[in-house]
Amino acid sequence: MDLIAVAWPYWHQFFFIIFATIAIGFGFGVLLSKNVVRMAFYLVLSLGSTAGLFFLAGAEFVGAMQLMIYVGGTLVLLIFGVMLTAQKDFINMDTHTQDWILATIVGGSLLMVLLFGAFGAEDWRTPQDINDAHVSATKEATPLGLALTGIRVDTLGESTDAVADGKSGYLMPFIIVSFHLLVVLIGAAYMARTKKLSHATDDKSSRAKLMLFKMEHEEEPLEEAKYVVTHKGKSALNPLDPNDED
Amino acid sequence: MLLIGTVTVSWYLAVGAVLFVLGAVCMATKRNLLGVLMGVELVLNGANMNFIAFGSKVLRPEGSLGLDGQLIALFVIVLAAAEAAVALAIALNFYNNHNTVDVDRANELNG
Amino acid sequence: MADFINNIFGIGDSWVGYLIAALIAAVLILHVVAVGALLFIWMERKISGRIQDRLGPTRVGGKYGWLQTLADGIKLIAKEDITPDLADRFLFKIAPYVGLAASYAAFIALPFADGVVAQHVNTAVFFVLAVLGLEVFSVILAGYASGSKWSLFGAMREAAQVVSYEVPLGMCVVVPVMICGTMNLTTIGNMQAGLFTNWLVFNDPFTFLTAIIYFTCATAGVNRAPFDLAEAESELVAGFHTEYSGLRWSLFFMAEYSSMFVVSALASILFFGGSHGPIPVGQWIGETIGGTWGLNISRIIGVGNLLLKGLIGVTVMMWIRWTFPRLRIDQVMTMCLKYCVPLAALGFIGATTWQYLDLPTANSLVGNPRYEKHEMWTEGVEVTPAADASPASGIPDPEPHQEDKTANADSVTVKTLPVSVVKGGER
Structure with missing residues (x-):
């Protein structure tokens, strides 16, 4: 990646624009399509290119997890649900016009606020010099895994004790999430069982x-x-x- | 012109914002229960994009969240999977009991 | 390769070289997919013929009928491309391409030998699995869009099956990742260089178990018999591709065969030594010749090794297909949830314990040293030596941060958490 950056400085922009266009375009597809199965398909493409954006931002592990858990697991489940309920009347459902108007107004103003926020901060807008050492430092799966078990190797360089104490890893949230998943597994199986x-x-x-x-x-x-x-x-x-x- | 400017955190935030708003509008307008769910997924992804952007050392070496951004994004992904499972169970239950997936007809609890 | 091309044209360090290199890689992978599918379909016919005491194709292309698939391909291209009336036309037309794109994209991160890979991805293991998992969408879309109940049934079965089998598959894949301490397939392959005792399948009994479970789940994951419930002829006409004909139908098969090859190649990289043969001949030749040529020759031998291993894996899958009867759908789910998941969990826990207790491996029994363990992040990363040291401490100390600041990277012995450098990533 860093080698390409030397050869063609605009590759990041190029791929960013491709992925962002696909993500947003198919996001609009989800919104505007009336057919629920097509919506699901557009959602798959949109989330897949979001994973591409994650890869571009250097979060390879999260990108792969996005593809694996989100696109490969959650969306398959979603499509499963769509196909179980996609009877003739429910495939195409129209929205009331007043709903559209209201939602467009609210959504448009929300978008304005968010975009204003996104481009508002000087620090976020101004590009920083990226030295290649940082670009190639994407081997973050090991620190991620260690952080989930409670060891933060990335904050060791910061010598203040407050940081060392405050950022002591994500073991507790990890355990909470695992229990949460177990509960969800049992609960979902209980709720969705056949009511014979x-x-x-x-x-x-x-x-x-x-x-x-x-x-x-x-x-x-x-x-x-x-x-x-x-x-x-x-x-x-x-x-x-x-x-x-x- | 866009191609020549450097990708900054703001660009990612903008994409995240658009995805978020699309998801929110989708949640508001869809009458199909599963369409509403898809809106939720889009919203979660828009939020995730922000975490990734702020945690990225490629975009902003100085002052990035570092690993925390990616970790929170991971948690969001996992919780989204859990949310989808429960929501689907609810949707299928609703469909079994009422023979519809129209959220407008889920008004039994209206006072 | 990009440098090489740029040198040929004399254009310095230009993006043109990268573009051409990318195109060459893409075309090469496309050939693996397309020619591989041709070969595999012919092999399937010959193998099924031999297993059933027949000859298989004998006429087209000489004695062994090896041009049979090509003739079939021409026939399929000439066939009419039918779209049923009830079909959702857009999704119906696009579904085969989704599957082909998914199994084609899985090759991006698959290293054929040390350094022979289209794109280095540090999380290559999960990338390959994740992208391969997207293939299920083609089946689901095809099943829904066909407007036929047989197709829909096949697609529903496929969705349930694939989502279930991804769980044990992921658990099995984690074992080699845990032993090698990296998710980079190149590094995992390189750590198994040398004699075949170095292969991870012989590391301990649990990795052996895991390899078997992996192969079973991979067979189910790519929808092959005896798990091919999505296209069970006896029940569902032809399952999800009932309504397809002509080229689109053949695209499904190209996707199926290439994903078969991907999971076999992944199995050989994760458990069976990757691009290294049972006896390190290629390595020896490369070292004898030395220099760039030696490296390239050993790479070529490595590519041959990996292709051969993938071919053996595909052959075993075909052997299984024509030997075992097809399971029922409830048996498929039972097998996954009641047998594969617990066994995969057992393998994972066992391998972890084995690794933690530092019990003898096949490699150490024959007198070789354990895997070469590298220090973490030796190049390209600006981290303090203290940061290098901490993962080696394994069990978190009461105050790991305080202690590690004083630790020195040189004094660290990587024992309980072997964290290896991702050497292939920089190439």
Whole structure:
């Protein structure tokens, strides 16, 4: 990377503009598309090029993790959900016009504020001289892993004790996050499980109601016959999986 | 002209801001529950972009957050995965119970 | 290579050289993908034929029918490109390219030999796995966009399967990363140079276990039989590519075969010595000749080694495909969640313990020294010596910062946390 920087000083800008354009363009695609599956596809491309921006900024490990966890895991889950719920009525859903107007106004003003902030600070706007030693110093996976286990190797150079104490690693957040993930795993599995049990009880209760109904109207065989017919009609439909037609 | 200027933190912040706003507007306008979720993902990525930009030594050797930026970005990614799992579970539950993914019809708790 | 090209044209240190070098690398990788797919499809036919006591293709291109795939390719190009009425046309058309792009992009960070790599990525292991994982999107999009229930079923199965199998796959990959102390594939490969006892698969029993689990999960991850539920002919016509025809259909197969090669090559780099043969012939030849030529010759031998190992891996996958019956979808998920994940966890914990206790490895049993351990960050980084020293301390001391400031890099012996320098990264 640093070698290329010597050869062609604009490579960073070039790739930045490519990735940023893809990210923002497909972000707009997510916003403006009505088809939920296409939205998911645009989101994949947008987040993938965001990973490219992370690589450009020197955060290789985070970029790879973005590709692996976010794009490869989370978005697959999301698309999974999309496909489970993508019935005909829900694929294309229109938004009310007043919602659009309101959201555009609020979003536009938010964007103005954020951009004003982004370009407002002098320190962020002015480029600094990048010496190649820093550019090539992207081997940050090991310090990252050590920081997650509570050892900060990158702050050792700073000699003040306050820094050494205050930046003593991310072991606690790491453990909290791992427990959080475990809880989420169990919780999500519990919530998304198939509700066969409750359906069965529902059936049972309806059957009990039917029994009560029958007991009450035992003298009226006509009613029962009617019910049986409808019941038969239903049960004739049910076992036929719609997928087995044709 | 843009090609000749040096990439600074501000550029990354601008991209992050645009992604954030797109996600926020997406959350506000989409009626599909999963579309709202996608907006959340975009918002999280816009925020992540800021952490990466401030933590990058390539963009700003002096005064960068250093490793902290990347670490927080990692935590954001992990928590986003957790959030997506729970949100999807909720969405599927909602779909199973109400046969719809239209968030406007999730108004049972209205007083 | 860029310097070399710039020297030829005499244009100093120009970006033109980098562009040409990048193009050459891209074309070379494209040839690995395309020609590899041609070869692998022919191999698949011959191997399946032999396993089933048949001859396989015999006519096109001489006795062994080795031009059969090319003839098939021409037929597929000539076929009509059909898009079903119910299809989402845009996604339907773009889906095969997504898969091909993903498995093609995985080659970017894959080192074919020491220094023979398109782009050095310091986190190459995860980059390759992550990019390869994106291939699932092509299957999902194809399945959804086809507008056919068979395709949709295949895609759903694929999504569930791939997301599940990425967990044990990632856990298996972490073991060599942990032993070598780096995520750079070049360095991991170089640390296994020398006799085959140096290969990580023979490091300890747990790495052996991990290698087997890795290969199983990789087979499932690239959607090969017996885990090819997404395209189970007996149940789902042809799964996600039911509605595809012609060139787009063949693109799916190019993606599948090239990702098969990628996971096999990754397996050989992580566990089976990478570009180093069982006996260090290439290294010896290179050192005997010496100089740039020696280096280049040993590199060429290394590339041959890696290609051969990848080919063996692909052959084993084909062997498995034509030997084992296809699993049911619930058996696939059971295998992942009940067997592969716990075994991968066992392998990881075991390998960590082995490493921590410094138990003997195959390499030390035959009298060779343990892996060459380098100091961390020897070049290109401005860090104080104290910063170098701290990871070596392994277990955090009560006040690591205070002590490490006085520590000297020279006095450090890397023991519990072997942190190796990423030497290939600078090349």
